[in-house]
Amino acid sequence: MRRQWLMALALSALASAGLAQRTLVFGHEGEPVNLESGNITDGVSIYAQRQIYDTLVDFKAGSTDPIPALATSWFASPDGKSWTFRLRQGVKFHDGTDFDANAVLFNVNRWWDPKDASRIQGGANYEIWGELFGGYKGTDGSFLKAVRVVDKYTIRFDFGAPLPYFPVAIGAGYFGIASPAAVKAQGAKYGTPAGGAVGTGPYRFREWRVGDRLILEKNPTFWKQGLPKTDALVMRFIKDPAARLAELKAGSIDLTIQIPPANLGAIESDRNLDPVLRPSFNVGYLALNPSYKPLSDVRVRQAIAMAINKKAIVQAFWGKLGETNGHFTPSSFKTYWSSEVTDYEYNPTKAKQLLAQAGYPNGFDLEFWYMPVSRPYFPTPKEIAEAMGADLSAIGIKVKFQTKDWATYLDDRKKAPGFQAYMLGWTGDYGDPSNFFDPHFASPITDLFDAAGKQLDVKELNALLARGSSSTNQAERIRIYQQADKIAFDLALRIPIVHSQPLLAKRKNISGWVPSPLGSESLEDVVKTNL
Amino acid sequence: MWAYVARRLLGLIPVLFGISLLVFGFLRAIPGDPAVVMLGERGTPEQVEALREKLGLNRPIPEQYLIFVGQLLQGDLGRSTFSLLEVRSLLIAKWPATFELAVAAMLVAILIGVPLGILAAVRKNSIWDNLATSFALIGVSLPVFWLGLMLVYLFAVNLQWLPSGGRLSVEADAFFRPVTGFYVLDSLLQRSGVADVLSHLVLPAVTLGTIPLAILTRITRSAMLEVLSQDYVRTARAKGQTERVVIWRHALKNALLPVVTIIGLQFGTLLGGAILTETIFSWPGIGSWIYEGIINRDYPVVQGGVVFVALVFVLINLLVDLSYALLDPRIQYR
Numbered sequence: 001m002r003r004q005w006l007m008a009l010a011l012s013a014l015a016s017a018g019l020a021q022r023t024l025v026f027g028h029e030g031e032p033v034n035l036e037s038g039n040i041t042d043g044v045s046i047y048a049q050r051q052i053y054d055t056l057v058d059f060k061a062g063s064t065d066p067i068p069a070l071a072t073s074w075f076a077s078p079d080g081k082s083w084t085f086r087l088r089q090g091v092k093f094h095d096g097t098d099f100d101a102n103a104v105l106f107n108v109n110r111w112w113d114p115k116d117a118s119r120i121q122g123g124a125n126y127e128i129w130g131e132l133f134g135g136y137k138g139t140d141g142s143f144l145k146a147v148r149v150v151d152k153y154t155i156r157f158d159f160g161a162p163l164p165y166f167p168v169a170i171g172a173g174y175f176g177i178a179s180p181a182a183v184k185a186q187g188a189k190y191g192t193p194a195g196g197a198v199g200t201g202p203y204r205f206r207e208w209r210v211g212d213r214l215i216l217e218k219n220p221t222f223w224k225q226g227l228p229k230t231d232a233l234v235m236r237f238i239k240d241p242a243a244r245l246a247e248l249k250a251g252s253i254d255l256t257i258q259i260p261p262a263n264l265g266a267i268e269s270d271r272n273l274d275p276v277l278r279p280s281f282n283v284g285y286l287a288l289n290p291s292y293k294p295l296s297d298v299r300v301r302q303a304i305a306m307a308i309n310k311k312a313i314v315q316a317f318w319g320k321l322g323e324t325n326g327h328f329t330p331s332s333f334k335t336y337w338s339s340e341v342t343d344y345e346y347n348p349t350k351a352k353q354l355l356a357q358a359g360y361p362n363g364f365d366l367e368f369w370y371m372p373v374s375r376p377y378f379p380t381p382k383e384i385a386e387a388m389g390a391d392l393s394a395i396g397i398k399v400k401f402q403t404k405d406w407a408t409y410l411d412d413r414k415k416a417p418g419f420q421a422y423m424l425g426w427t428g429d430y431g432d433p434s435n436f437f438d439p440h441f442a443s444p445i446t447d448l449f450d451a452a453g454k455q456l457d458v459k460e461l462n463a464l465l466a467r468g469s470s471s472t473n474q475a476e477r478i479r480i481y482q483q484a485d486k487i488a489f490d491l492a493l494r495i496p497i498v499h500s501q502p503l504l505a506k507r508k509n510i511s512g513w514v515p516s517p518l519g520s521e522s523l524e525d526v527v528k529t530n531l
Numbered sequence: 532m533w534a535y536v537a538r539r540l541l542g543l544i545p546v547l548f549g550i551s552l553l554v555f556g557f558l559r560a561i562p563g564d565p566a567v568v569m570l571g572e573r574g575t576p577e578q579v580e581a582l583r584e585k586l587g588l589n590r591p592i593p594e595q596y597l598i599f600v601g602q603l604l605q606g607d608l609g610r611s612t613f614s615l616l617e618v619r620s621l622l623i624a625k626w627p628a629t630f631e632l633a634v635a636a637m638l639v640a641i642l643i644g645v646p647l648g649i650l651a652a653v654r655k656n657s658i659w660d661n662l663a664t665s666f667a668l669i670g671v672s673l674p675v676f677w678l679g680l681m682l683v684y685l686f687a688v689n690l691q692w693l694p695s696g697g698r699l700s701v702e703a704d705a706f707f708r709p710v711t712g713f714y715v716l717d718s719l720l721q722r723s724g725v726a727d728v729l730s731h732l733v734l735p736a737v738t739l740g741t742i743p744l745a746i747l748t749r750i751t752r753s754a755m756l757e758v759l760s761q762d763y764v765r766t767a768r769a770k771g772q773t774e775r776v777v778i779w780r781h782a783l784k785n786a787l788l789p790v791v792t793i794i795g796l797q798f799g800t801l802l803g804g805a806i807l808t809e810t811i812f813s814w815p816g817i818g819s820w821i822y823e824g825i826i827n828r829d830y831p832v833v834q835g836g837v838v839f840v841a842l843v844f845v846l847i848n849l850l851v852d853l854s855y856a857l858l859d860p861r862i863q864y865r
Binding site: 240 | 567571575581585616620683694695696819
């Protein structure tokens with residue numbers, strides 16, 4: 001008996017020593033909701049899906065430049081209303097079935113067609129498709145009119161109007177291509193801990209222990225030769241950032257994401273750790289609602305933009321992990337920035353003069369809403385709000401801070417007349433400026449209102465954005481979004497406070513990790529060496 | 532006694548009915564719409580409306596309650612609105628972790644707290660008494676979150692003696708397969724991973740057990756002091772019984788009733804989950820799960836979770852009541 005125990009112990013020790021070197025342990029910020037692609041929008045699920053699935057289009061490491069993935073090339077029709085994708089041949093799903101145009105068609109139909117038989121009913125929504133592409137099959141707004149298999153490795157998408165950004169949008173992490181055979185076989189279980197998920201990506205599903213970890217193993221038939229570089233990937237669900245950092249220090253995880261910026265110094269000074277910065281792809285802003293009297297005057301809004309010492313605030317709360325520049329889009333979209341936009345200088349005196357011109361020499365009372373939750377763009381909303389409030393009080397604006405629980409906050413800001421001033425932000429889905437401008441400035445704007453309590457409609461900006469979304473001429477698109485950048489800046493309806501770089505961290509023996517600005521990246525290139 | 536047990540079990544029905552009504556009512560009374568939370572910053576009013584329809588939130592509230600109770604009576608706790616997973620299967624997956632941690636924490640509390648309380652009472656006003664009462668005071672006063680993080684930094688990060696979180700190391704995945712979800716039991720049955728599983732239990736159990744430990748120390752001390760001043764103890768001493776016999780056979784057994792009551796209450800509370808400890812140690816229990824359910828307005832998760840926790844709490848208290856008869860033969864159940 002005793003010998004058996006000793007043998008078991010020795011075998012365990014041997015097995016664990018080998019496994020430790022070949023297994024990458026990722027400290028995830030939470031547990032995936034589901035692994036069914038196209039049906040989930042939360043970042044935690046998408047990060048896990050990114051390891052299992054491939055998308056038609058991928059992005060160059062660390063950038064938003066599209067590169068081939070499951071599609072080897074793509075081209076638009078002369079009128080810009082159709083996109084044709086040539087697909088990679090010889091790719092197999094983890095279950096051994098072939099990847100081809102019919103597999104893509106199967107996935108697209110599941111996302112786009114509410115009547116598709118393979119849809120998991122009973123709560124699933126596939127809302128991201130409708131959000132990015134105007135609606136679903138059979139609805140008036142749907143951009144997509146038809147999707148056709150041209151031949152075994154060619155598929156064509158037909159739209160009602162030109163959709164220049166379709167290749168980058170379909171490359172978003174939401175749209176991993178799943179095995180039709182696996183989806184059909186698992187039915188409602190697909191994507192759950194009981195059913196797993198099957199893609200063509202670098203790792204295949206092995207086990208999902210609810211509340212604890214997701215265990216993936218190397219896909220031996222991965223179409224990228226020599227990848228992934230580790231035999232297994234374990235995603236441990238560690239929601240608390242302090243706990244994640246402690247585990248990283250203790251060496252029980254190899255790399256992790258979403259560490260509060262205040263920890264940068266502690267990571268830099270730890271001889272076992274390296275900080276890793278994700279390129280900024282977000283905006284944290286202060287929205288000013290013109291349905292309220294003082295804020296309906298653009299001079300008042302501009303005065304507020306001038307009174308907030310954004311540079312000092314960014315320095316204090318983000319240090320080198322944030323930048324502020326007046327542009328609504330992050331620096332990945334520099335091409336689309338207007339050269340006429342230079343941020344409002346911090347000038348309380350000038351701000352007071354503007355207020356006086358607008359008829360408020362003694363300031364006014366302002367309800368200022370701050371988020372009750374932490375987000376990469378506002379990691380400590382209350383403290384940041386207080387800093388902004390202090391600046392506003394210097395020009396006579398008496399700030400009354402308000403907050404509500406997150407569900408109510410999101411809900412109530414859209415109920416007319418909305419909040420007076422409130423903090424919120426956005427993290428992009430794909431590398432096109434329309435993804436930042438349209439949800440915030442295209443009509444109707446659902447969370448800002450006019451004096452009559454109607455959803456705000458900025459006609460000039462809306463017309464511009466409509467042209468930008470449909471133009472197939474890249475030079476023209478650049479001009480359009482540069483104009484939109486300038487108009488949005490002058491309107492000061494949403495004052496960009498920060499574009500932040502999310503802080504990630506790894507052990508020193510981890511290399512090859514290049515974070516994507518889009519929020520999730522495959523860990524196929526990551527190498528773990530012994531120290 | 533069996534008639535008493537049957538009566539108590541029948542009494543569960545109105546209790547659970549009341550709890551189901553309360554949890555259902557409170558969830559609907561607090562502002563915030565599940566559809567809005569699910570769709571987040573991006574949801575349009577049309578999408579919110581469509582999702583509300585799909586989740587059945589457009590139905591009249593009494594109808595929603597009847598559906599919930601109807602499902603409950605069939606043992607169906609519904610599906611999480613977020614993950615679409617069955618609440619029952621989620622409970623089955625998470626409950627063993629909570630149970631294991633609660634048992635370990637109570638063991639820490641009982642094995643240290645009760646002897647410490649006895650020592651304090653027997654050596655009343657001595658340095659031991661002062662030390663034990665100070666320890667108890669510190670125990671109830673320490674914020675769990677702070678204590679947990681300090682233990683992690685000391686024993687996991689700096690000394691590297693114990694793991695910092697989770698229930699199992701990644702290395703143990705190579706040779707250990709959880710089957711029942713009770714990892715201690717699984718590892719003993721498989722004769723593998725025992726040390727790994729136990730080492731993961733130590734820090735969370737100490738963190739979670741600190742408050743019950745402190746409470747038990749104080750309760751044991753005061754119960755013992757009361758019993759030690761009773762006539763029968765004086766009589767036992769007068770008859771020449773040794774101090775050990777007086778304390779262990781005469782005093783402790785009679786002092787145990789309030790101690791067992793507190794153990795039952797504390798254990799029942801711990802079985803409801805421990806949000807802070809679970810968070811610090813990434814422990815996949817039901818406390819943080821129900822808490823997230825509240826934040827996400829995941830009605831089926833909160834309703835199912837709370838009803839289950841209430842059921843467990845009531846059953847534990849029933850067991851405590853039954854144990855009185857074992858401790859005190861004068862107590863009989865009719």
